[in-house]
Amino acid sequence: MRPFEHVDATSVSDAIALLKAEPDGTIIAGGTDLLDLMKDGLASPRVLINVKTIDGLDRIEADAAGHLIIGPITTLARLAEDARVRQDFLLLSEAISVTASPQLRNMATVAGNVCQRPRCWYYRGTFDCFLKGGNSCLAVGGRSRDSGIFGAAECAAVNPSDLAPALLALGASVVIENAKRRREVPLESFFTAPQKDRPGFTVLGRDEMIVEVKVPKQPVGSRGIYLKAMERKTWSFAQASAAIQLSRAEARVTDVRIILGGVAPVPWRASAAEDVLRGKVPTGELIERVAATATDGAHPLGQNGYKVKLAKALVKRGLAMLVDNSRS
Amino acid sequence: MKRIIELNVNGVVHEVVVEPQRTLLEVLRETLGYTGTKKACDSGDCGACTVIIDGRAVLSCLTLAVEAQGKNIETIEGMATGDRLHPIQQAFLDKGAIQCGYCTPGLVLSAKALLDENPKPSREEVKKAIGGNLCRCTGYVKILDAIEAAGEQAN
Numbered sequence: 264m265r266p267f268e269h270v271d272a273t274s275v276s277d278a279i280a281l282l283k284a285e286p287d288g289t290i291i292a293g294g295t296d297l298l299d300l301m302k303d304g305l306a307s308p309r310v311l312i313n314v315k316t317i318d319g320l321d322r323i324e325a326d327a328a329g330h331l332i333i334g335p336i337t338t339l340a341r342l343a344e345d346a347r348v349r350q351d352f353l354l355l356s357e358a359i360s361v362t363a364s365p366q367l368r369n370m371a372t373v374a375g376n377v378c379q380r381p382r383c384w385y386y387r388g389t390f391d392c393f394l395k396g397g398n399s400c401l402a403v404g405g406r407s408r409d410s411g412i413f414g415a416a417e418c419a420a421v422n423p424s425d426l427a428p429a430l431l432a433l434g435a436s437v438v439i440e441n442a443k444r445r446r447e448v449p450l451e452s453f454f455t456a457p458q459k460d461r462p463g464f465t466v467l468g469r470d471e472m473i474v475e476v477k478v479p480k481q482p483v484g485s486r487g488i489y490l491k492a493m494e495r496k497t498w499s500f501a502q503a504s505a506a507i508q509l510s511r512a513e514a515r516v517t518d519v520r521i522i523l524g525g526v527a528p529v530p531w532r533a534s535a536a537e538d539v540l541r542g543k544v545p546t547g548e549l550i551e552r553v554a555a556t557a558t559d560g561a562h563p564l565g566q567n568g569y570k571v572k573l574a575k576a577l578v579k580r581g582l583a584m585l586v587d588n589s590r591s
Numbered sequence: 592m593k594r595i596i597e598l599n600v601n602g603v604v605h606e607v608v609v610e611p612q613r614t615l616l617e618v619l620r621e622t623l624g625y626t627g628t629k630k631a632c633d634s635g636d637c638g639a640c641t642v643i644i645d646g647r648a649v650l651s652c653l654t655l656a657v658e659a660q661g662k663n664i665e666t667i668e669g670m671a672t673g674d675r676l677h678p679i680q681q682a683f684l685d686k687g688a689i690q691c692g693y694c695t696p697g698l699v700l701s702a703k704a705l706l707d708e709n710p711k712p713s714r715e716e717v718k719k720a721i722g723g724n725l726c727r728c729t730g731y732v733k734i735l736d737a738i739e740a741a742g743e744q745a746n
């Protein structure tokens with residue numbers, strides 16, 4: 264790794280002031296993605312701003328309205344173990360239980376996870392593709408096994424996070440601060456597909472910090488599930504995943520969110536599929552239709568057509584499991 | 592810029608001068624001589640560099656030494672008492688769970704982190720706990736047997 268300075272931030276305003284003062288400064292949280300990128304020369308900050316030394320940023324608590332407030336440096340392991348999370352936001356624990364490895368879950372933080380860089384083989388390797396300032400995306404027409412089937416602009420890489428689709432299915436938002444203001448951004452508009460003039464995967468500015476993740480209280484009886492298809496049973500990134508949160512009154516679906524992971528540069532909301540289900544009684548036949556709709560408009564590349572089938576199957580299985588009363 | 596930090600390894604406090612870019616793995620092995628902690632992938636993929644920090648199994652290749660200051664670091668060197676192996680180490684020997692041995696320290700520490708929390712895990716729980724430790728030799732079955740046996744013994 265190229266030498267750098269390392270500063271322990273003492274408060275959020277301290278961290279933000281450092282980010283502003285050091286154009287080559289970057290926040291380090293768990294370091295599990297950043298240090299790997301730095302070892303490979305894919306990131307070379309001059310100053311690392313450690314935010315794990317800031318008091319109170321690892322809280323997990325409910326506010327007066329019952330919304331869950333998660334501090335940005337909360338580790339994935341602690342979030343998954345939290346009694347309130349297991350009770351009311353089980354989807355998060357499920358997604359984390361299939362994320363990375365136990366050691367990585369003990370290190371990785373919530374904010375770091377939603378800000379992680381893509382895992383595209385060309386990006387992590389020694390290729391000058393679009394994302395590294397080159398002219399074109401090499402995965403299109405090349406090794407596209409792991410690429411996305413939806414929503415790509417210039418870069419076909421997928422957002423590799425398991426937590427992000429789960430948070431989105433719960434309607435979560437992030438609170439972001441810079442020196443001038445504090446804003447709350449729904450996760451749905453936090454993630455972006457990288458474009459020519461804006462190569463990032465999120466709307467986060469380089470002098471900004473995530474200071475909180477907020478998960479709204481779910482309706483009584485609302486339930487979620489996270490299903491992930493992977494190459495081996497543990498410790499690999501999603502080939503495709505489905506995060507589903509379903510609310511019902513009597514037999515009817517009052518609300519549903521279906522978010523697909525591993526298939527697009529952003530956690531991919533299957534809105535049209537949700538619309539098919541909302542207000543209806545979820546019969547087996549209807550679930551088939553919802554699952555088919557979830558992958559409408561997919562554009563597979565040479566080697567990733569299998570993701571269309573996987574995504575469809577995960578949505579179908581997830582919904583079937585959620586409406587099966589034995590799970591309530 | 593170099594910094595003087597204190598690292599508490601297996602209860603012994605070491606004062607070391609480190610550059611911020613040095614990983615805990617490098618400092619443990621190269622500066623302090625704790626070579627039981629292994630370096631293989633250096634990128635989070637294999638678990639060979641696993642140590643326990645404040646009770647949790649973590650990867651020392653993705654931890655900066657400066658950030659381990661003031662924490663409780665446990666390495667494989669801290670497991671045995673004198674000549675007496677720790678029950679997990681003994682179980683690895685008894686069950687034939689070691690071949691080349693490169694993965695062993697990491698696995699033993701992942702097992703310790705598990706058994707310290709949950710002394711009688713199910714086989715499924717053991718599998719999950721060592722999900723982040725790769726072994727190219729044994730095929731894992733004997734490792735699972737060893738950890739289960741060590742768990743039973745502790746009770």
Ligand SMILES: Cc1cc2nc3c(=O)[nH]c(=O)nc-3n(C[C@H](O)[C@H](O)[C@H](O)COP(=O)(O)OP(=O)(O)OC[C@H]3O[C@@H](n4cnc5c(N)ncnc54)[C@H](O)[C@@H]3O)c2cc1C
Nearest residue numbers: 292293294295296297363371372375376378424425473635
């Ligand atoms: C072998 C391996 C397997 C993995 N498997 C999975 C998997 O299956 N599923 C999955 O989801 N992930 C997986 N990961 C990725 C892992 O989850 C991420 O590396 C981790 O979540 C990143 O969190 P961190 O705290 O370590 O972030 P860091 O590496 O510290 O930071 C990552 C980025 O986030 C930024 N950042 C951190 N905190 C803030 C903040 N508060 N405000 C603004 N920016 C911030 C940093 O500046 C940096 O750019 C895997 C990683 C490895 C190495």
Ligand code: SF4
Nearest residue numbers: 383392400418419420
């Ligand atoms: S998918 Fe993105 S990261 Fe991968 S080669 Fe294309 S531009 Fe590069």
Ligand code: FES
Nearest residue numbers: 633637638640652
């Ligand atoms: S050396 Fe750290 S995980 Fe492989």
Ligand code: FES
Nearest residue numbers: 690691726727728
């Ligand atoms: S014994 Fe050789 S890698 Fe496990």
